[in-house]
Every structure is written in C-alpha cells, then in structure tokens.
Amino acid sequence: MKVRTEGSSNYEYVTARVRSRKKKLFDEDDYRKLVRMGQGEIARFMEDTEYGTEMNALGTRHSGIDLVEYALARNLAKHFDDLLTWAEGPLYDYVANYLRKFDAWNVKTVIRGVYTDAAPEAIETDLVRTGEFSERRLDRAAEAGSIEEVTEQLSPTIFGDPLAAAMGDFESEGVLVPLENAVDRAYYAHLLDELGRTVPNSPEGLYGEFLEAEIDFRNLRNALRIARSGADIDPAEYYIEGGQLFDREELRQVATNVDELVERVRASIYGAELSRALEELEAADSLIRFERALEAALLEYSSKLSNRYPLSVCPVISYILAKEREVRNVRAIARGREAGLPVEEIEEELVMT
Amino acid sequence: MLETTDIAAVALQDSGGSAVSKEGAAALAVGLGALGTGYAQSRIGAAAVGAVAEDDEMFVTGLIFTALPETLIIIAFVTIFLV
Numbered sequence: 001m002k003v004r005t006e007g008s009s010n011y012e013y014v015t016a017r018v019r020s021r022k023k024k025l026f027d028e029d030d031y032r033k034l035v036r037m038g039q040g041e042i043a044r045f046m047e048d049t050e051y052g053t054e055m056n057a058l059g060t061r062h063s064g065i066d067l068v069e070y071a072l073a074r075n076l077a078k079h080f081d082d083l084l085t086w087a088e089g090p091l092y093d094y095v096a097n098y099l100r101k102f103d104a105w106n107v108k109t110v111i112r113g114v115y116t117d118a119a120p121e122a123i124e125t126d127l128v129r130t131g132e133f134s135e136r137r138l139d140r141a142a143e144a145g146s147i148e149e150v151t152e153q154l155s156p157t158i159f160g161d162p163l164a165a166a167m168g169d170f171e172s173e174g175v176l177v178p179l180e181n182a183v184d185r186a187y188y189a190h191l192l193d194e195l196g197r198t199v200p201n202s203p204e205g206l207y208g209e210f211l212e213a214e215i216d217f218r219n220l221r222n223a224l225r226i227a228r229s230g231a232d233i234d235p236a237e238y239y240i241e242g243g244q245l246f247d248r249e250e251l252r253q254v255a256t257n258v259d260e261l262v263e264r265v266r267a268s269i270y271g272a273e274l275s276r277a278l279e280e281l282e283a284a285d286s287l288i289r290f291e292r293a294l295e296a297a298l299l300e301y302s303s304k305l306s307n308r309y310p311l312s313v314c315p316v317i318s319y320i321l322a323k324e325r326e327v328r329n330v331r332a333i334a335r336g337r338e339a340g341l342p343v344e345e346i347e348e349e350l351v352m353t
Numbered sequence: 354m355l356e357t358t359d360i361a362a363v364a365l366q367d368s369g370g371s372a373v374s375k376e377g378a379a380a381l382a383v384g385l386g387a388l389g390t391g392y393a394q395s396r397i398g399a400a401a402v403g404a405v406a407e408d409d410e411m412f413v414t415g416l417i418f419t420a421l422p423e424t425l426i427i428i429a430f431v432t433i434f435l436v
Contacts, residue, residue: 016403
C-alpha cells in the first residue's frame with residue numbers, strides 16, 4: 001500500500017533536524033540521576049526538560065507517575081508527527097511506513113481494551129497518536145462495542161484483511177494472541193513490500209538490511225521467550241516473514257534448544273553485533289538482560305548505518321529508535337520507583353548504549 | 354570510406370574559428386560555476402535551516418557553511434579578467 005510519492009526527498013533538512021533532536025535526548029548522566037530520584041522529583045525533573053509542555057498540559061487531568069507516562073506518550077507522538085510534516089517524497093513514505101508501528105500498537109491497545117470492556121475514554125488515553133491513522137478512526141475504533149466492530153472499523157487499513165482472517169481463530173480459541181500476531185505480521189509484511197527490491201549497499205539497501213535485522217531480532221526474541229517459558233507453543237506461529245536468520249522450519253527446531261540457538265546466532269552475520277548480548281545470556285542466564293542487550297545492539301546498528309549513509313532514511317530511523325528507548329527507559333524508571341524497586345534492578349531494565 | 358572522411362574534414366574546416374567567442378566562453382564558465390554554487394547551496398542551505406530551527410546557536414555555523422560554495426563562483430568570476 002503506497003502512501004505518497006511525489007518529488008524528491010529532502011534528506012538534508014530532515015536529517016539535520018533529526019540529528020539535532022537526537023543529541024538532546026537524555027544521556028547516561030540523566031538516567032543515573034533519574035534512577036535515584038523519588039516520584040515527586042521525577043515529575044519535577046521532567047517539567048524542566050523536553051517534556052515540560054506536555055507535563056503542564058496534562059497536569060490538570062493526571063498526577064504522579066500516570067502524568068509522567070501520559071506526557072511521555074504525547075511527547076513521542078508530537079515528535080514523530082513532526083517527522084511526517086518535514087519529510088517529502090520517498091523519505092515521507094519510508095518514515096510513514098515505519099511509524100505504522102504505532103498504528104499496530106494502537107490497534108493492539110484498542111483490541112485489548114475492548115476485550116476487557118474498558119471504557120472508551122480509558123482506551124483513548126492509552127493511545128499513542130502518531131502513525132497513519134486519523135484521530136477519528138482511532139476514536140471510532142476505541143468506541144466500538146465488540147472486537148468484530150473494531151475489525152470492521154479497521155477494514156480499509158492494512159490491518160483489515162489479516163485481522164478478518166484471524167477472527168476465526170480468535171472466536172474458536174477465545175484468546176487475543178492470533179489477532180495480535182496478525183497485526184504484527186501485517187506491519188512487518190508491509191514494511192518490506194514498500195521497499196521492494198533494492199541495490200545492495202545503497203541507502204535503500206542498507207535500510208532494507210536494517211529492517212531485516214529488526215525482524216530477525218524480533219524472531220530471535222520470540223523464539224527465546226518460548227524456549228525459556230517451556231510452554232507448549234508452536235514458535236512458527238509467531239514467526240515474522242522477511243528476516244534472513246531463520247525460516248519458519250528452522251525457528252521451530254532451534255526454539256527447543258537454547259544452546260543451539262546461541263551457537264546459530266554466533267555464527268550468523270549478527271555474531272559480532274550480538275556478542276555482548278549472547279555473553280549476557282550465557283553468563284547471567286537472564287532473559288531480561290539478553291533482551292535489553294538485543295535492543296541496544298539494534299540501536300547501535302542503526303547509529304552505525306546513519307553514519308555510513310548520512311543522506312538517507314537511516315538517521316531518521318535511528319532517531320525514532322532512540323526516542324522510543326528514551327520514553328521506555330523513563331517509563332521504566334518512573335514505574336520502578338513507584339513500585340519501590342531497588343536502583344540496581346531498575347538499571348537492569350534500562351537500555352543504554 | 355576515405356572520401357566521406359575527407360569531405361567531413363573539409364566541412365569542419367569550413368566552419369572555421371570557434372562557435373563561441375572568447376568573451377562568450379568566459380561568460381559560460383561563470384554561468385556554469387553559478388549553477389554549481391546554486392546546487393551546492395540549496396542542499397547545504399536546507400540542512401542549515403533545519404539545524405537552526407532546532408538550535409539558534411547553529412545560525413553562524415550554518416551561515417558559514419552555506420556561504421562556502423560561494424568560492425566556486427568567485428573563482429569562476431576571475432576568468433572574466435583573464436580574457
């Protein structure tokens with residue numbers, strides 16, 4: 001599904017702005033300070049930063065850690081909407097496609113909300129309003145009374161057909177997993193479709209490589225989670241097409257044996273990038289650490305790409321990832337402090353490069 | 354075969370001199386230099402405006418970098434005095 005392709009891309013303008021914004025994100029020192037703050041202090045600290053506008057705007061409706069969380073989501077949406085306003089031509093297509101990630105996120109939020117009979121207002125506050133969907137479509141979906149109505153509302157979008165196809169499974173099993181998988185797969189399938197065939201080592205080619213890496217990492221994470229949980233789930237059900245590390249069958253085989261999986265990854269093209277993550281996995285035997293290391297590796301990979309091809313979509317993607325991490329880190333800190341977790345445990349949850 | 358090349362050679366000699374006068378060639382050089390400058394400045398300018406929009410302190414740096422390709426046209430301008 002094409003979004004819009006007219007004229008040429010304005011890489012110079014967008015990358016200059018994006019790089020400047022990326023530099024303003026929180027650094028390690030800020031995180032170190034944040035982790036040691038109390039709840040009130042975190043809110044006050046946030047008011048003096050990037051997030052001040054949102055904190056003040058939402059201050060009347062929410063308070064405490066909820067306020068921080070909603071301010072984070074709104075700020076994220078604002079920044080990513082900015083990207084779409086700046087970008088032109090093919091660059092707009094790439095960014096819009098990548099930001100459908102939040103459409104997928106919103107669809108999942110709505111489905112979960114409707115499934116648990118949450119009030120439409122409660123669902124709406126949890127949405128991240130960026131991506132391709134219009135405000136109205138989101139509001140209408142949130143107001144739907146049943147999952148069937150949600151799928152109907154979404155039928156003109158890329159998620160429509162996959163969701164409709166997954167409805168049968170949902171009805172027979174009564175769990176949300178088939179629907180959520182359908183959403184994820186629809187997102188990744190369209191991400192690669194749009195790119196089409198590319199010349200290797202060109203900016204588009206590298207972007208394709210990055211997307212493949214993201215899909216591979218996601219498959220890897222899912223496989224490990226299934227292997228670890230020991231649950232009797234077929235990992236192939238969660239498989240996302242488009243990666244180059246595993247195919248569906250291979251994933252099914254390696255997911256039963258963690259050691260084999262680790263060996264397999266070490267020998268692959270991601271071996272060097274993931275060596276730290278793999279060491280964490282073997283040494284600490286901790287899945288959380290491995291997942292964080294995986295995310296850090298993807299972040300580093302995207303920064304590396306953005307230096308190799310400065311005038312491409314890579315810096316923008318790298319910024320999107322970095323901003324997402326920041327929001328997730330701050331959220332983890334705020335929630336962790338609220339729950340009274342010790343500093344070390346919160347630090348383990350953070351992704352830092 | 355030989356005849357045709359001979360005829361071609363004669364025809365070429367006939368047109369004589371150059372199509373563009375010395376001054377004209379110099380003007381072309383300046384014009385092409387200006388085109389190059391414009392192309393370079395449009396891209397640098399876009400990046401500079403983007404950087405300034407995010408951070409006012411980038412204004413001077415941005416201005417310097419935007420003005421750098423100006424050297425191209427200034428050097429091309431010298432050709433005017435050489436002919």
